[in-house]
Amino acid sequence: MRWYAAQRAALAIIQLAVLSVLVFVLTALLPGDAADMRFTETLTPDQVARMREQLGLDQPALERFTHWFGNVLTGDLGTSLISGGPVLDIVKASVGATLVLTLATLAVVVPLAVALGIVMGTRENGRLDRTITSVTLALSAIPDFVIAVFLVALFSLKLGWLPATWVGGSLLASPALLILPVAVLLGRTVCLLSRQVRAGTINALNAEYVVQARRLGVPRRRLLLRHVLPNAAVPGVQELARTGDTLLGGVLVVEAIFAIPGFATALVDGVETRDVPVVQGLTLVLAVAALVINLGADLVCNRLVPRTELLR
Amino acid sequence: GSDGGSGGGAAAQPKAGGRLRAVYAGGGAKEVLDPHVQSLFVDIARHKAIYEKLVELGPDLKPMPRLAEKWEPDAQAATWRFTLRDATFHDGQKLTSEDVLYSLARIADPTVPERVAQSSLAALDLKRCKAIDQKTVELVLTAPNAEFPALLAGIGTQIVRDGFKDPTKPIGTGAFKYVSFEAGRSMVANRFDDYWDGAAKLEELQILSADAEARANALQGGQAEYANDMTATFARTAEAGKTVKIVAAKGSTTHAFVMKVDQAPFDNPDVRMAFKLLADRRRLVDVVLAGRGVVGNDLFGKGFQYYPADLSQRERNLDEAKALLKKAGLLNKEVEIFTADASAGFVESATLFAEQVNEAGVKLKVTTGSAQTYAKDLLTKGVIGNHRSGAMPIPQYITDRLLTKSPFNVTHWRQPAFDAAFASAQVMTDEAARTAKYGELQKTLRDQGGIIAWGHPDYLVAVSAKVQGVQAAPPNTLDQGRFDKVWLA
Amino acid sequence: MRALRARTPLAVSALLVLIPLLVALLGPLANFSPKPGLPYESAGLLGTDGLGRDVFSLLLEGGRTALGMALGAVVIAYLVGGMIGLVAASTRHRWVDEALIRPLDVLLPLPSLLVISVVAVGWRASPPAITLAVAMVNVPTVARLVRAAALDAASGPVVEALRMQRESWVGIHLGYVGRAVLGPVAADIGTRITLAVFLVASVNFLGLGLSPTAPDWAVSVSRNREGLLLQPWAVIAPALLLVSFTLGFNLLADRLVHRTRRLVEAKR
Amino acid sequence: MTPLVKVTGLAAVAGDAILVDRVDFEVWPGQVTALVGASGSGKTTSALALLGEYGRGVQLRGRVEVDGQVVVDDNGPVNGVKVRGRVVAYMPQHPGSALNPARRIGAGLNELAKLHHPGEDVVPEALRIAQLPDDKATLRRFPHQFSGGQRQRIALAQALTCRPRVLVLDEPSTGLDSITRLQLVGELRDLAEQGLGILLLSHDLDLVRALARHVVVLSAGCVVDAGGVEVLPAAPELVASLGTTTAADPLLEATDLSAALHARGRDPILQKVDLAVPPGGCIGIVGRSGSGKTTLARCLAGLHERHTGRITLAGQDLPVLRKRTLEQNRRVQYVWQEVRGSFDERRLVDEQVARTAVRLRGISATEAKAEAVATLARLGVSALVAARPPSQLSGGELQRAALARALLARPDVLVCDEITTALDERGTGLVVELLNELKAEGTALVWISHDLGLVAAVSDHVLVLDAGRVVEEGPPATVMNDPSTELTRRLVRAAKVGQDPEPPQPPPVLTSSADTRSDPQR
Numbered sequence A: 001m002r003w004y005a006a007q008r009a010a011l012a013i014i015q016l017a018v019l020s021v022l023v024f025v026l027t028a029l030l031p032g033d034a035a036d037m038r039f040t041e042t043l044t045p046d047q048v049a050r051m052r053e054q055l056g057l058d059q060p061a062l063e064r065f066t067h068w069f070g071n072v073l074t075g076d077l078g079t080s081l082i083s084g085g086p087v088l089d090i091v092k093a094s095v096g097a098t099l100v101l102t103l104a105t106l107a108v109v110v111p112l113a114v115a116l117g118i119v120m121g122t123r124e125n126g127r128l129d130r131t132i133t134s135v136t137l138a139l140s141a142i143p144d145f146v147i148a149v150f151l152v153a154l155f156s157l158k159l160g161w162l163p164a165t166w167v168g169g170s171l172l173a174s175p176a177l178l179i180l181p182v183a184v185l186l187g188r189t190v191c192l193l194s195r196q197v198r199a200g201t202i203n204a205l206n207a208e209y210v211v212q213a214r215r216l217g218v219p220r221r222r223l224l225l226r227h228v229l230p231n232a233a234v235p236g237v238q239e240l241a242r243t244g245d246t247l248l249g250g251v252l253v254v255e256a257i258f259a260i261p262g263f264a265t266a267l268v269d270g271v272e273t274r275d276v277p278v279v280q281g282l283t284l285v286l287a288v289a290a291l292v293i294n295l296g297a298d299l300v301c302n303r304l305v306p307r308t309e310l311l312r
Numbered sequence B: 001g002s003d004g005g006s007g008g009g010a011a012a013q014p015k016a017g018g019r020l021r022a023v024y025a026g027g028g029a030k031e032v033l034d035p036h037v038q039s040l041f042v043d044i045a046r047h048k049a050i051y052e053k054l055v056e057l058g059p060d061l062k063p064m065p066r067l068a069e070k071w072e073p074d075a076q077a078a079t080w081r082f083t084l085r086d087a088t089f090h091d092g093q094k095l096t097s098e099d100v101l102y103s104l105a106r107i108a109d110p111t112v113p114e115r116v117a118q119s120s121l122a123a124l125d126l127k128r129c130k131a132i133d134q135k136t137v138e139l140v141l142t143a144p145n146a147e148f149p150a151l152l153a154g155i156g157t158q159i160v161r162d163g164f165k166d167p168t169k170p171i172g173t174g175a176f177k178y179v180s181f182e183a184g185r186s187m188v189a190n191r192f193d194d195y196w197d198g199a200a201k202l203e204e205l206q207i208l209s210a211d212a213e214a215r216a217n218a219l220q221g222g223q224a225e226y227a228n229d230m231t232a233t234f235a236r237t238a239e240a241g242k243t244v245k246i247v248a249a250k251g252s253t254t255h256a257f258v259m260k261v262d263q264a265p266f267d268n269p270d271v272r273m274a275f276k277l278l279a280d281r282r283r284l285v286d287v288v289l290a291g292r293g294v295v296g297n298d299l300f301g302k303g304f305q306y307y308p309a310d311l312s313q314r315e316r317n318l319d320e321a322k323a324l325l326k327k328a329g330l331l332n333k334e335v336e337i338f339t340a341d342a343s344a345g346f347v348e349s350a351t352l353f354a355e356q357v358n359e360a361g362v363k364l365k366v367t368t369g370s371a372q373t374y375a376k377d378l379l380t381k382g383v384i385g386n387h388r389s390g391a392m393p394i395p396q397y398i399t400d401r402l403l404t405k406s407p408f409n410v411t412h413w414r415q416p417a418f419d420a421a422f423a424s425a426q427v428m429t430d431e432a433a434r435t436a437k438y439g440e441l442q443k444t445l446r447d448q449g450g451i452i453a454w455g456h457p458d459y460l461v462a463v464s465a466k467v468q469g470v471q472a473a474p475p476n477t478l479d480q481g482r483f484d485k486v487w488l489a
Numbered sequence C: 001m002r003a004l005r006a007r008t009p010l011a012v013s014a015l016l017v018l019i020p021l022l023v024a025l026l027g028p029l030a031n032f033s034p035k036p037g038l039p040y041e042s043a044g045l046l047g048t049d050g051l052g053r054d055v056f057s058l059l060l061e062g063g064r065t066a067l068g069m070a071l072g073a074v075v076i077a078y079l080v081g082g083m084i085g086l087v088a089a090s091t092r093h094r095w096v097d098e099a100l101i102r103p104l105d106v107l108l109p110l111p112s113l114l115v116i117s118v119v120a121v122g123w124r125a126s127p128p129a130i131t132l133a134v135a136m137v138n139v140p141t142v143a144r145l146v147r148a149a150a151l152d153a154a155s156g157p158v159v160e161a162l163r164m165q166r167e168s169w170v171g172i173h174l175g176y177v178g179r180a181v182l183g184p185v186a187a188d189i190g191t192r193i194t195l196a197v198f199l200v201a202s203v204n205f206l207g208l209g210l211s212p213t214a215p216d217w218a219v220s221v222s223r224n225r226e227g228l229l230l231q232p233w234a235v236i237a238p239a240l241l242l243v244s245f246t247l248g249f250n251l252l253a254d255r256l257v258h259r260t261r262r263l264v265e266a267k268r
Numbered sequence D: 001m002t003p004l005v006k007v008t009g010l011a012a013v014a015g016d017a018i019l020v021d022r023v024d025f026e027v028w029p030g031q032v033t034a035l036v037g038a039s040g041s042g043k044t045t046s047a048l049a050l051l052g053e054y055g056r057g058v059q060l061r062g063r064v065e066v067d068g069q070v071v072v073d074d075n076g077p078v079n080g081v082k083v084r085g086r087v088v089a090y091m092p093q094h095p096g097s098a099l100n101p102a103r104r105i106g107a108g109l110n111e112l113a114k115l116h117h118p119g120e121d122v123v124p125e126a127l128r129i130a131q132l133p134d135d136k137a138t139l140r141r142f143p144h145q146f147s148g149g150q151r152q153r154i155a156l157a158q159a160l161t162c163r164p165r166v167l168v169l170d171e172p173s174t175g176l177d178s179i180t181r182l183q184l185v186g187e188l189r190d191l192a193e194q195g196l197g198i199l200l201l202s203h204d205l206d207l208v209r210a211l212a213r214h215v216v217v218l219s220a221g222c223v224v225d226a227g228g229v230e231v232l233p234a235a236p237e238l239v240a241s242l243g244t245t246t247a248a249d250p251l252l253e254a255t256d257l258s259a260a261l262h263a264r265g266r267d268p269i270l271q272k273v274d275l276a277v278p279p280g281g282c283i284g285i286v287g288r289s290g291s292g293k294t295t296l297a298r299c300l301a302g303l304h305e306r307h308t309g310r311i312t313l314a315g316q317d318l319p320v321l322r323k324r325t326l327e328q329n330r331r332v333q334y335v336w337q338e339v340r341g342s343f344d345e346r347r348l349v350d351e352q353v354a355r356t357a358v359r360l361r362g363i364s365a366t367e368a369k370a371e372a373v374a375t376l377a378r379l380g381v382s383a384l385v386a387a388r389p390p391s392q393l394s395g396g397e398l399q400r401a402a403l404a405r406a407l408l409a410r411p412d413v414l415v416c417d418e419i420t421t422a423l424d425e426r427g428t429g430l431v432v433e434l435l436n437e438l439k440a441e442g443t444a445l446v447w448i449s450h451d452l453g454l455v456a457a458v459s460d461h462v463l464v465l466d467a468g469r470v471v472e473e474g475p476p477a478t479v480m481n482d483p484s485t486e487l488t489r490r491l492v493r494a495a496k497v498g499q500d501p502e503p504p505q506p507p508p509v510l511t512s513s514a515d516t517r518s519d520p521q522r
């Protein structure tokens, strides 16, 4: 176990280092730099040139990178080229909304998907199974921006029931702000997850050990909760960790449509304004999160079904 | 909804109190609190609530007194005396000459290149500027300029307190006192009771940032009462309902195609004229601006001070254009138009214009560049591209874009004779003579220059039905976004 | 068998996929371009869009990018990732396997969002660049999937038995390993194409991809959504075509997954 | 005394197929009743009827009474749920896979204890009978942390925790080496002595002979005979051959053969094994589970590449499989132990068998097919059966198909890895007959088996492997009758289950390392 943890940690560190280089190279490949972004027909080229100098953007890329990397090792994510504030502040400011959004989504998705998956799995090919399958399949086939556009048109603009944007509202004052964004993010994730849970349930139900437990007189309810569920959850958990990335893509669309000042928006903004330290910082945080989530998923799976191999 | 100002109703009795949430196009991390570093509308709106300038622009972009009660130039228009108004800062201090001098020096600080008014106020000879007394300040120019007051109304020229260092603790003379700010999201400010121009009606002002769709949704969903810079489509949708009013300032900005006059094929005046004759301005306005705009006449600033209104409207003339193109040998050749999604309507108008040009037998190919770097790229890249300019006095527009040394000379219009004529006009203290001279220069531009100004979109502000007192005014003018005059019914 | 018949009929799923596909393929050939009108009018079959263009003619033009980029991305992802996966699985040298798969592991936490937005911002409005970016984002997962599926098959006793019978390399890898990989891959392609369509469409929707005047379906949905209440067809029609394609593909993929599952069950 | 289980006129029908027809049997407390019969004769179907359980699409008729409760009557199963666990506990064929990998074994045992005997502390007793340590550490372990043999015991402990009146054991001895099998016999005998009724399903007649009081012989779903052990066919008299000490040069020879799991000899499985087989000779390889028999066979077949030492065929070096010439490939063939896994699910069995002749002997596909069908027919697998995909063949049929597949190469050396485990006596007889014929024609055999009697009958030289080393070798008669090592002695003695008139000695205490067999194939 300790060897495993060490291996995992070493791999993570290598991944993060390589990732930083990659992100730097990627952003360096973009045309223009942060100083150019300030060129909005109010600052003259001469002023822009002086700014570039002040921001240190006239230095060679390698030097900028090593400088940044050195700082990161001491825990300093640097300062934004655009706002001049610490990157950490930008990360902190943007992470909240996205976190709330994803947690709220997960809080709905996970129980819903598990429940649906188990219902479907225990009634394999029954009418209920087929109905739920069809509905979730259809839901997952609608791109999130299409869902969002129509939900907003219907529930906010036509009926006026729900707020269509986070602008001018506060989450504390009106939690209803969460409803539409979560509804948009829900569809695909629930479908993906519930299908995994369904497959896991069917597999577990057919497994020798469940059949045997039933033969030894374990009642049905207990069988489902204690014997089927943990095994059925494993593919679901793995899927959840895997969908993190796709979920983030959806989050961007949702953030854009509902004007949520979140992580994905900050990332794309950073790229658009060539704010390299911000992009670096956000990516780093994101990568750490992805690594932690994957590790967590592996550990959870290993907890649920100890035989799951840790290192593939 | 109704066009024009919404405050005209005689029955409307101003009411005090309440909170107004105004949404502007956001700039994310680019948004700043330093009044001298602004460049976005949302920054300008925010700073306008807190700070003031010596001079402001009227609806026709003519300078009008603000913190300066009045001004007087000397005979050469090289030394200007400004008399200050009896205004109070949010910290209770009175406005003095020292504040003005400090503000101008702060703007000019060469170690902070992002202070935007640096280039426009470069003509100021700071060492020789001085305070005559508490309320009078004398500003000396390195070269005479009859338009100097207008420069003090440009963006980034706000007056701050003497010794102002920390932009996160704003103190101005404006109608609202700063409370809080989060870049890319919102600013909150409260009424300043000692405002010299009569305290605002609103108790609290929130200025929020959001893109066009979110602005529309916020306004319709009742999460905002005021939405700046709305699209014509939104106006069309909103007009069907009753909850939202549209306040439209006619023809406030300028949409144009710009040709580089020193690059083939536009180094040939015939080709420039042919392209001008090819533009179907009416259709461009109808489609790209959804009819919400005024047809342009290849000149900036229709309706502004110094605009030559007597020039005839240029119309589409396919035959003449064809003849000119044939003469230039451009028929069946391909020309690229360089555009980007940098501003609403750019790609759309380029695409539409391409179709119109294609009808004359010249293939205009649309190339899309990066939106973020477009302003810079346009200076060097492409031979013809999109251009949009906000409202500003016409002489300033010429200074910025049409002189040999202009920093944003996108048409590469570099004519020593034109430069000289403009310089001579600028020192004329007689306004009528100046106007005549500017008129001549603009006629030259219209016929020979590289600008195809096809339309002047209306500037659309949408407000919820209960908002009163919103004036229809072009952006960058005094009455645009004046929340001290607005009240909630 | 009964369960299979009870599912959505094959014809329906196929039709759902085929309609958008045919529109995308044949639409541009139709060369149907009526005279443009004014923005958001109801003239013509489906009215006009925000630029006064006929929505129906736009639909005919817009499928090529909407589906082409996604399909292209999946094809490229499978060519590159599948090759890496197969080679990694079939190599007898552990270091080749490691050298091929470990770098992909490192790439896994790289947010696809970042890659795509960088590419989209850097090479704006270039369909090949975006296609390539979407493809690259998919390579690591495809490679791992193919490797895992092939490894399972290639290391099993069946391959040993075939070697004992001296079957040729081609016979073993295409005849057996390839067929064994086909099941998971076919199921995966179904969902992957849907995902790719989503990704491409989202990029275009967010204005990071194609030019805003492009007739692309996702761009149409994005650009015309502010006119949704004035002229709904400009949004609904392209959205319907997109959804029809992804829904059809989902149904087909589901069917495939079912078939492979039943095969596996039969094995037990 | 009344019987615990009374089955009368039990019938099971699936569609038009009759799986079980008018079966009667009884199970008495303290006694073992055995259901015997060939594979597919309906043993499992009949036994599951005691729980009211039936396969998908199967209908049960007749009458099953368990401990006074009617479980099946003429309307089909009724309230089988009541007897599950508490009255009848069933132990399936591969108990290893019947343990939930996600649960600690303690949790599983306590759950059953709480369900059936709340408030009573039945777990320690169950563990004791199953010969498992009753400490916290053991209970906190997960199933994968036990060896195959221990897992079998855990499954037994689970069944015992229910304190059933009747214990049903389905093929408990498949794949066990003789020592482990002997331990099982002892345990079951103890259980019966404590008053439990045991229903034993098996085709291992020796095991039945050793345990059963009542025997019911099934054939194609019908009871063909019933009574005491005397109804069983007599144990075939297999005479150990004396060993042919032919002077002929060895055809296949391995010297100093070592093999490891990992590169550079880490984790060795085989160490310094020497063997030689002359043409027409047969070398038998025996040893406990996990001793390295399969690995040795795979080295000879060229499939296990991580080995050192020298293997020669007719004096010439024999490289690993992928470097062998066509001729070398043809001359040495291997028959898999895990036979199901070695067939491609998607092609028909006869086609797969025929491919050998096409690829290795270059004959046409039609000729090869004809030859495949003929060979399979000789082994008792009809052409009709062989023309199906592998999933539709029974384990025994597939085992014979695998043999045919190797035989179609007309090999000079045939390596057989436990190829009769799924066969009944008739099937085994057919296989042995054919192989003896080939031997007479000069084919050399390497014969791996747990069935010492069979080894003795087939081979003329025996190797005994233990932990990868040869611990004893010699002619079978010598090795079997006069073993020189303790291991061989135990193997031989344990193999005599059900053949000796004397009851065997109490089983030796199992140490956790004694059974290193990996998880049985699921």
Ligand SMILES: Nc1ncnc2c1ncn2[C@@H]1O[C@H](COP(=O)(O)OP(=O)(O)OP(=O)(O)O)[C@@H](O)[C@H]1O
Pocket (backbone or CB within 6 Å): D014, D017, D019, D037, D038, D039, D040, D041, D042, D043, D044, D045, D046, D055, D056, D057, D058
């Ligand atoms: N659900 C089912 N539907 C149809 N036929 C079945 C079903 N279950 C079992 N059979 C058939 O019933 C027969 C008896 O099966 P059963 O499992 O009872 O045999 P068995 O004697 O236990 O054999 P083995 O020794 O291989 O375990 C077999 O021919 C089998 O193919």
Ligand SMILES: Nc1ncnc2c1ncn2[C@@H]1O[C@H](COP(=O)(O)OP(=O)(O)OP(=O)(O)O)[C@@H](O)[C@H]1O
Pocket (backbone or CB within 6 Å): D261, D269, D287, D288, D289, D290, D291, D292, D293, D294, D295, D296, D337, D516, D517, D518
């Ligand atoms: N792939 C593997 N991974 C780990 N251990 C292995 C592997 N293959 C074989 N072993 C180990 O090598 C040893 C020898 O295995 P082998 O299969 O040769 O045994 P065997 O004598 O054939 O046993 P059986 O009678 O059960 O077939 C065993 O301890 C087994 O656990």
Ligand SMILES: [Mg+2]
Pocket (backbone or CB within 6 Å): D043, D044, D045, D170
């Ligand atoms: Mg059975």
Ligand SMILES: [Mg+2]
Pocket (backbone or CB within 6 Å): D293, D294, D295, D337, D417
């Ligand atoms: Mg073995």
